[in-house]
Amino acid sequence: MSASSTSVRRRKVFYIPGYDPFPPRRYRELYRTEGAAQAGISDYGLHVEAGGQDGRFGWHASGLIDDTRVTADFEVLLWSDIVRDSMSNSIPATYWQLLRTSWTYIASGTLRRLAVLPKGPLIAALFPIGVLLLQFIVALLAAHLVGWALSSVLRALALWAIGDGAVARWGAALVYWGPFFVIAVLVLRWFKANDNRIFAYYLMHDFAFSAAHNGATPPELQTRMDSFRDIIAAALQDDYDEVLVVGHSSGAHLAVSILADLLRAMPDLPARPALSFLSLGQVIPMVSFLPDAHKLRADLQFLSERDEIVWIDVTAPGDGCSFALCDPVGVSGVATRDKQWPLVFSAQFSRTLSPERWQELRRKFFRLHFQYLCAFDQPHDYDYFQITAGPLTLGQRYAGRPPSKSRIDVAVSKYTSVTP
Template identity: 25%
Template sequence: MEKFKRKVFYLGGFDPRGVRFYHQLYRDQAVRHGALTGEAISVGGRQAGAAGSAVSATWAVDNEAAGVSTDYEYLRWEDLVGKVWIRNPGALALRAARAYAGHALKMDFWRMRRLRKGPVITILYPPILAVLIPLLLALVPALILSLVLPFWAGALVGIALSAFLSGRILNKLVVPWLLRFMTYHGALAAQGPGDALDARLDAFAGRITQELDGDWDEVQLVTHSAGTILGMRLMRRLIALRGGVLPDHFVMVGLGQVVPVIGLRRDAHWYHDDLRALADKAFRYVDISSPPDGAAYYNVNPFLLVADRYAARVDMLSPRFHLFYEQENYHGGWSNKYEAHFDYLRVGDRLSPLDFISLTAGRRTVDDAVAAFRTIP
């Protein structure tokens, strides 16, 4: 069997954990995939990318049984995330309050609600819970204890209890992560990416350009979460470097797409320009976003946020995770929002043509995987 050669570029989301975490996640999911298929997938160690370790890291993926060889390149920007990752709770509260004031003034929430109601709730509940939960945890014990103790004593107990429990409950509900996400993207919308991030995107575009004419049967640009936002700016650069034309074996894949977080900010003129520049460009784009994922914009075509028509060949799909997970392993409910947003990178209890390992290490092209997925009742 002739070897199928694939090049994958992966651009992840707003996450300071970086390449070590995602390399191990890929290894773990390759093992799960092998257990379901009988195809032992070898995942090599991390190496510095061709443009240097600050730009990317690579690892080899070999699916010998399927006759597939994948060169996987992780596009790095976790160092830039780390510089803006707010760790102090007080600083986070202050900066989040300013960011949400900006969102209230500049975000087109009415249009967002018409597109998808879930993300509106996901955006709005963190600041509400960040205030209510500590307040209730302090006030309720204080009022109850005031029946038998002086109010000041009950208040001290309530404050101590709130300080002890609030962080744990808020973390369980993913409130701090969402506050950081919205704070960063509020600044990104208003101020633009800045020199450092733009330079990194230029480096990413250069790397992809170098590989497009290589000996590959398929070249994928896979973006996830906040990476789907930056992926559009990256695509504009990539297409410009290629003189407006991309090869037929190139495909962009968006997982858990969140483009409207910036695309619906009225002041994000720089980003609207990016989307408009892409709307009349012909390339292959597959969007895989889950309706129960409250952070993702299922069936929202990013190009139609700024244009009436588009030239790309687009598929908008739900991964239908409920078909591929046992009920006890399915990441549903409020307390699982963070995990649900990472199921795009996992393998379920049953094999899906669109699971991450099947897409990046399987024999099917993305087009073939989409076609196979559409046959599932």
């Protein structure tokens, strides 16, 4: 096993974000502010400062936990430019994405299988479809009402001035249809401009990106993932005690494929540094259940069997944007007798957050999806900052820890093939 009996003094952490167009400094600031809060609650030391080299973004953390000084070098593996490019669609293109993505999930039977799992991610997937359709209807109604009002006024004036006739009817029709399309477009543009409060366009682009290739990895993303693999492989040759890969949300299934390819390419991986993988708030079934996700399913199966890695999967029923307590290998139908990973357990938001804090956050769905990276005011055995800046490897920290009893590990996916 890659979890050694000695403590960690120097760690490399690679963070792979989900489908996120924002600049990477937000992750450093989140770590800095939330880490300080957690250190104050749990009474340990944590210092964070800017870092990064060779044009890559990262930061340095120094923890004093259990009387042990640990340094951690963080690096964000960026694909936000790919995300931004995929979100640069026009309004008509977004509605075309809606139709195409809906058809992909419905016609393949994937939507029906996903409905068996916790409903949060399915609701999150249906939310942008429902909202965008509602916005389209509202735009049409607004255009109709304006056009009807203008044409009615013109028709009344025409009746008073020249009486009823073809000129009056044609004029009323022109006044109706002339502004109709202008009003509809303006309303739709207004909705899109205010999507930072609704997130309908954002979520639509997210699910459309996953479904665009029926579960296969887009070529430009695969190229980036190959680059990430090389960066992680280089760290494994350095003087670290642990190399920890953290994949959050959509970043979890990217991490699965990156690490599977890395282990295939490095069959004689040294025992040190320990190689660890922490998946947080994963949405893997949204991709692995699709017909052409052969590669991802093969990577899930391969990674679940390896002795060279420790894989811990943390979700929470309170996070409506993740497949809470779903074993991604098991539900994807690719578990074998040799399966060892992941260890699946809950971050238990309703218990690890105080009642007041839980009431404050429980309806802030997007904020809760990032809670794994934040402070808990009643922490149990999950503490992101002790995991990343503490003296224990991931394997040591959770050695002997049983999985959550309510985890779901039965095969659900219709598509289970690992080869095309």
